[in-house]
Every structure is written in C-alpha cells, then in structure tokens.
Amino acid sequence: MDQLTISTKSKTYPMYIGTDILGQLPQVIKDTCQSVSKVLVISDEAVADIYLEKVISILHQQYDKPLSFIIPAGESAKSFDMYYQCQTYALEQGLDRSSVILALGGGVVGDLAGFVAATFMRGIPFIQIPTTLLAHDSAVGGKVAINHELGKNMIGAFHQPNAVLYDIDLMKSLPKIELRSGFAEVIKHGLIWDPDFYNWLTEEITSLDDLQGEKLQYAVLKGVSVKAKVVSEDEQEKGLRAILNFGHTLGHAIEAESGYGKITHGDGVAIGMIFALKVSENIYKIDLSSEQIKEWFSLFGFPTSIPQELDKTKLLERMKHDKKATSGKVKMVLLKNIGETVIQDIDDDKLLFYLNEFR
C-alpha cells in the first residue's frame, strides 16, 4: 500500500492507495476523525449494488448503526433537490458536528457528498472512497459542488476530505470506457508536470489492459502526486491550479456541446489535450510530438479530433463562458515542453482559426 500526504492551507490529510485496503476503513476513520458520533455513507445506485453491503459490514466492526443514503447514478444527481434530500436525511438521522460522511462512488458522488459535508452544520468531516479511475483525480483537492440549471459545478465549496481511501480492486468492476476516461487525467498529470512519469506511461501502458495491478497503482500514485503538489500550492484556484485545466477548455466545450453524457469527460479532455499540444506547437514554433501522442492515444480508443457534427463557432462560445474566464478572453493552458506549462490568453479569431485547422 502506498500512502501520500496532501497538504493544503486548510487541511493536511492522507491518501491510501493499494489493493484490498477497503477493510482498513474503520482504522482510517479512527485515525483521521475525532470521536465520531455517526457514520453516513452516500453512494449511487450502481456502486451501491456492488459495494455497499461490503462497506456497511466493514463499518459494523466499529460502529453500531452505519447509515446510508443512495442517490441515482449519473450527473443529474448533482442537483439542488438531491442536495436538499441528503441534508434532510442527515438531520432526520441525527447527524451532528462529530459525524462523518463517506463518499463511496465516482466524481458525482464525491462532489455531491462533499458539498453536503461542506455545508451541513457549517461543515463536517468526510472521507472519499473513489470507485472510478477518474475519481482518483477529483477525490483529491477539495473541490466539491452541485450543478445549477445554468451551469455545471456553479454552486460549491472548497472542502478537503479528512482522508482518501483508494482501493485499486474497486476498479475491476469499471467498464473499459470509464477506465479510459480516468486515464486521460493520469496522462494529463504526466504532460503538465512530470516528463519521467509521462515517458513511463508511454512505454508501459499501451492498452487499457495494462491498467491493472501494480501498474495501475503506480500510475494513480504518480498522477495524484502531481495533483497533490499543485493543490498544496494553490488550494483555492487563484493561480497555479489553473494548469490542471490542460485539455479542459476545449474538452468541457465538447462535452457541453455534445450534450452531457454523450462523450465521457476523459474523451473530451483527450481531444482537448491534442488540440492544446497542436496550438502550443504552432504558437511557440516547437515540436511536442503531437502526432506520436495522437497515435498513442488511439491505442486506447480515445477520439483525437473534434466530432464532425459540432459547430466550431459554438465551441468557441462555450470556451469563452468557462467558469475560469474572467475577462471574456479564452485562457488556454499550453506547453512549452512536456512538464512545462504556460497560461495563454488567445484572441477569438485566432482560436477559431486553430479550431478550423484542427482535424
């Protein structure tokens, strides 16, 4: 088992990564939360079907009545209504400031349960138990949120978990397309920060089947290490943290313009990363081997160009309305080299030109 320490201004907490470590949950709660009055597991229908019984029986070793609240699977659960329902359940069951919430699931569960924990009685502890590869990323860093009908993640907070327990075995039940989606974020962490890790990835991971056991554990450990370094320097997204947005400006626009759920987050980010590499090569007159990277991406089945049916002008509009845009100009994260990022303002007409060039 690997252990990583995430240090942010507001909290320092451990992340445990390994195989068959779910059984250590009671010990993790004990080590990271003070005098726990009640434990509430928030999970979604799909995850609960496979893992909830096991988690509850593990919790029973230490707690009398572990509680659980199950939300529907999918992005639509990150709603005001579901947020309110979680709060109501927590109050009805008598949770207090010494209670802890466990988020058992992917990013949706982590975001919603985290925001419930962030705001229940002005904030109680929570522990992330990610069940997807994508959530290795979202579970660390404390960004929690729900959606508003006018935008994703518009209502939220920064609320760090007390611990993250990442059991590699839980990935076994993950569909390949979800595994691929999460892998995009792993690649991103290599590209923006760690050339050695990035080289290791290109050599050791050449098919989705490589993403298991020790290799998967190493990939998660290295990926999260980058995330941990970035959020430790910039918890509240005021500077450095923006580099985590590499591939996301176009990625988010493609996701939104396709209609959420039509394309996975990671597939959108994969296209966005290739685009960012191409733009970087063009602007800085450098060679980042974008064509080779594109070929490597296709080994996993990642899409590597913008879906034909999407209108470039509409994508540009979406990119301009990103939550990170403050002046109306698109800010893109570009690379000067593998591991070396630049935040670049790009004029609309230039960006539209690149979008039209990009195949």
Next chain:
Amino acid sequence: MDQLTISTKSKTYPMYIGTDILGQLPQVIKDTCQSVSKVLVISDEAVADIYLEKVISILHQQYDKPLSFIIPAGESAKSFDMYYQCQTYALEQGLDRSSVILALGGGVVGDLAGFVAATFMRGIPFIQIPTTLLAHDSAVGGKVAINHELGKNMIGAFHQPNAVLYDIDLMKSLPKIELRSGFAEVIKHGLIWDPDFYNWLTEEITSLDDLQGEKLQYAVLKGVSVKAKVVSEDEQEKGLRAILNFGHTLGHAIEAESGYGKITHGDGVAIGMIFALKVSENIYKIDLSSEQIKEWFSLFGFPTSIPQELDKTKLLERMKHDKKATSGKVKMVLLKNIGETVIQDIDDDKLLFYLNEFR
C-alpha cells in the same frame, strides 16, 4: 471613524465603524476586493425601501451597472428556495469569480447573502453592511447559513467577509425593540470578556435613548473588539468561540418554544444571561450581582424571567438539542466573575431544578 482589524486563520479584514461613512463604500470595495467585475447588492424589502436607492447611487460613482436582488423581510427568507433564487439571479446576470456581493441589511440578509457568496462558483468575496445593532455581531466572524425545516442555520459555512462597513447613522431607522435586541449582544460581550467595558455600559447606558452617536459608536467598537478577539483565536467554533454562546442556550430555547418571531433574539438572550448568572452564582457559590443586573436590564424593557406560558421540560428538551450539544448533555457558558467564563456540563435534573427555581 474607527477601524478594527479582524484576523482569522482564513482571512484578515477591516471593519469600519462611524457616522456618515456609507459614501466610502466604493473605496472600501476597491481596497478590499481585486478587479471587481460586477457588484450585486442583496437586501430585504424593508431595508431596501429606505437605503437601496442611496447605496446604488453611491455605487454608480464607480460601477456601471450595480445589480440588486431584494428578498422578503424576516427569518423565512433564509430558505433553500430564496438561496436558489439568489444563485439563479447571480448566474443570469453574469456574475463571475471576480464579482462581489454586498449584504445590506440585518442578520437574515447577512446570513443568506453570505452563504450565497460562500458557495457561488465555490466562493466569491462579500462585504457586510449591517443595518441593525444586532448585526454588528453577526456581521463579524464569518458564520453564514440558511435554515432547514428541521432546524435554524443547519446549512451553512464559515466564509469571512472582505470588509464590514458599519454606519451608525443607519441605526436611526431602527425600531426601539430591534435596538434593544442588538444591545443584548453588546452587553454579552462585556460580561464574558471585558469588565471595564461592562462597567462603562452600566454607568453610561441607562436607557435606549443613550444608544446613539458617540456612545453607540463606542459600544459597538468595544463589543465587536471582543467578538474579533474570540473569532481570531477560534474561527471554526472548535473551542473558545463557544463562550459567545453565553445566554444563548436558554435564549434559543425560549425563542424556539415561543415560536420564532414572537420574542426577539436579544430579549431571549437577556433572559438567558440572567439565568446563566443565577446558575453561576448557585454552582460556584459566588455573588455576581445578578439582581442588580436584572434591575439594570429592566431599564431597557428587557424581559428578565421565562415567559409563564412556556413549559420548563420542553425548554430543557430544546436546550439538549442545541447544535452545540454533542453528547446529549447541555453545555452552558457560566461566569466565575465578570469577564471570566467557564463551559459547564449540567445534568438534566439539575438544570430542570434551576429552571423551576428561576423566576
């Protein structure tokens, strides 16, 4: 004009206290918020009627289109529905992470607008412009919240304002009963921390008419200074901050049991403070001049005993379900002397005895 610096772990910010200082609002925004994109004033119907036009015209000196959102007056506005409406308005009007929210009103407006600011795009700046004496207290310290049907202030956050602008002149429109309600918190700050200030109060303030001009400004300054010291040591209510609850355990219970709005917060706290003084005298076998204090309280029209129609057993139950109770036992803030607090667990039967003794 007096200026006070509030230092908490998460933020350090100024509070300005004085007469005719509302005009300095644009400068205060400029000094405490970076590159402001939009300004949104949240206020309630009652306050907006008197002050909104003036505030908007002051803001116009610096901002093109100051926005405003008006909520109904009264505690019922601290609802999920109103919270959602504020978020929707902010999104529709294009507020972003560089926008600032101004809370113009009493505690309800400050709590709601503060929670909107705390969670809009994971937190944007806000400035408190209290219009009641009671809000001199709530505007400092960063506690923001909305109500859930199962309890007051159950959903919230700690989100410090960027500044507090306290214009004494705004108190002129305040009904006497509201002035008295706020004065209870001023007295509390003297009793729990500052004997000299407390003595000054008993000598200089002997009727509500004394609460104006320089005397009011001094009272607010000294009261807030105590609050500032306490929250600077304990932002998230994990220890010392509990002493601010002096008079509140019974006070809240009386408010709730009477039905919210039937008795003001300050009147409830006044009864609670007399009760806490009596219990302190009884447990520690000391003399805190509780009878003299009671007489002084009656000069302002404060109630000084539990309303006859309230059932003591039900009050006890309410006290046990306080958000601060974690073990099921009532924790009361008592005094060993003026300015010297003790947090004391009290058994149910003992507490019921004191409640029955208390006339």
